[in-house]
Amino acid sequence: MTAASVKVPAYRFRLSLAAYLVCVVVTTALLTGVMMLFRPALAYSVRELLGLEPHPRATPGSFYTVRVAPVLEEHCTACHGKNRQKAKLRLDSYPAILRGGRDGPVIEAGNLHDSELFSRITLPASDDRVMPPSSKPPMPADDATIIRLWIAAGASGVLPVSQIKNAPPPVAKVKFVEVDEAAVERARAGQSELVRRLQKRYPGIINYESRMSANLEVDASLLGASFGDADLRQLAPLSDHIVWADFSGTALSDASIEVILTMKNLRALRLNNLHLRNSTILPLSSLKGLRSLTVVGTPIAAESISTLRTEGVRVYDGNNG
Numbered sequence: 360m361t362a363a364s365v366k367v368p369a370y371r372f373r374l375s376l377a378a379y380l381v382c383v384v385v386t387t388a389l390l391t392g393v394m395m396l397f398r399p400a401l402a403y404s405v406r407e408l409l410g411l412e413p414h415p416r417a418t419p420g421s422f423y424t425v426r427v428a429p430v431l432e433e434h435c436t437a438c439h440g441k442n443r444q445k446a447k448l449r450l451d452s453y454p455a456i457l458r459g460g461r462d463g464p465v466i467e468a469g470n471l472h473d474s475e476l477f478s479r480i481t482l483p484a485s486d487d488r489v490m491p492p493s494s495k496p497p498m499p500a501d502d503a504t505i506i507r508l509w510i511a512a513g514a515s516g517v518l519p520v521s522q523i524k525n526a527p528p529p530v531a532k533v534k535f536v537e538v539d540e541a542a543v544e545r546a547r548a549g550q551s552e553l554v555r556r557l558q559k560r561y562p563g564i565i566n567y568e569s570r571m572s573a574n575l576e577v578d579a580s581l582l583g584a585s586f587g588d589a590d591l592r593q594l595a596p597l598s599d600h601i602v603w604a605d606f607s608g609t610a611l612s613d614a615s616i617e618v619i620l621t622m623k624n625l626r627a628l629r630l631n632n633l634h635l636r637n638s639t640i641l642p643l644s645s646l647k648g649l650r651s652l653t654v655v656g657t658p659i660a661a662e663s664i665s666t667l668r669t670e671g672v673r674v675y676d677g678n679n680g
Contacts, residue, residue: 417453417516422523424516427509430502431456434480434491450476453516468514477503477510501527538570546573553596561590568602574624576603580631584610591615598622607631607653613639624648632656637663644670651675 417423431450437443439450439460448460456476459465467473479490480498491498508523509515520526547554547567554575558565564581568574575597579586587610594601598621606615607629616639619628625646631653637660643649644667652667655677664674 415454415457415516420519421515421517422509422512422520422526423453423514423518425520426505426523426526426529428453430498430505434495434498434502437495438491457514466510466514469511471507471510474510477506480506501530536571543571543573550597550600557593557597560593561586565594565597573600574602575600577601578605579609580605580607580629583608586610588612588615591618594618595621599624601625602648603627605629606633609633611635616642619643620645622646627651629653630657635659640664641666643667644672 417428435450438445439448441449441451444460446460446462448465449455449458456466457464462475465474465476471477476490479488480503482489484493484497489497504527508526512518512523544551550573554565554567561579561582564578564586566576566578568576577594579590582590586606591606591611595618598618601622602624603626604619604622605628608631611630611633613636619625620642623646626648628643628646628649628651630640632655635657640654640659640663643652649672651673653675654664655675657676659676664676667674
């Protein structure tokens with residue numbers, strides 16, 4: 360028998376199921392420990408899951424919810440919120456703020472010196488580490504004070520607003536409504552070409568009520584006596600959209616009442632210094648949306664004015680305030 364024909368028994372190392380499970384648990388624990396060492400936010404979450412840390416909560420009437428959260432929402436969550444988390448830090452919820460980010464906690468309750476969040480928002484604007492960054496509007500001093508008072512008082516999520524003294528009074532934020540250009544264009548589509556033509560023919564007297572509106576304002580008083588009945592008839596196709604009109608000092612006569620009465624959405628009408636009869640004024644009560652009529656210098660009988668007033672129209676004839 361040759362040496363090549365000798366078979367050497369093969370030995371396989373096998374773990375029992377119990378030993379295998381122990382190895383998995385130990386390995387997982389070691390890896391988790393290493394990750395917790397380098398990821399403080401993860402460590403916080405693990406401790407919370409194991410019941411070693413209380414679950415942080417913020418109540419609706421707390422100083423955090425009422426004063427702190429709106430400041431963070433305005434100045435911080437664009438970079439540290441749901442859609443973006445620079446440095447693995449989220450500032451859009453109370454638990455997330457306490458967990459901190461990639462480099463550890465950013466809040467030390469009661470300790471401003473060691474609270475990275477407060478340090479960053481109070482750096483000079485020239486510092487590269489200032490938050491918000493220099494490309495964004497700086498945080499106002501009053502908002503920084505809100506953060507300072509909150510941290511100094513313990514960074515609580517339940518402490519009522521009344522318990523933190525000397526906080527700057529809340530300031531109502533002015534929000535500008537974004538104009539939906541497409542919606543405005545659709546609303547104006549049926550009249551836009553005619554409006555452009557009439558604006559060219561009567562410069563300066565026809566304008567839209569606002570950037571977002573299809574309603575029109577007409578100030579024919581700018582043309583004075585050069586604007587007459589025939590000119591008003593040119594505006595008749597736009598009558599449904601005219602909500603404010605001033606025909607003071609023009610050459611309009613009683614005949615123009617027919618066009619004016621087609622302005623069903625008219626809210627304010629000025630007919631100062633015109634030569635109109637009482638019978639021309641009375642039918643204006645049929646304009647259910649009319650709220651204001653000015654007839655200063657236009658000789659109108661008192662009974663005509665009182666009739667309109669009973670219909671809810673505020674009439675100014677120069678004798679009232």
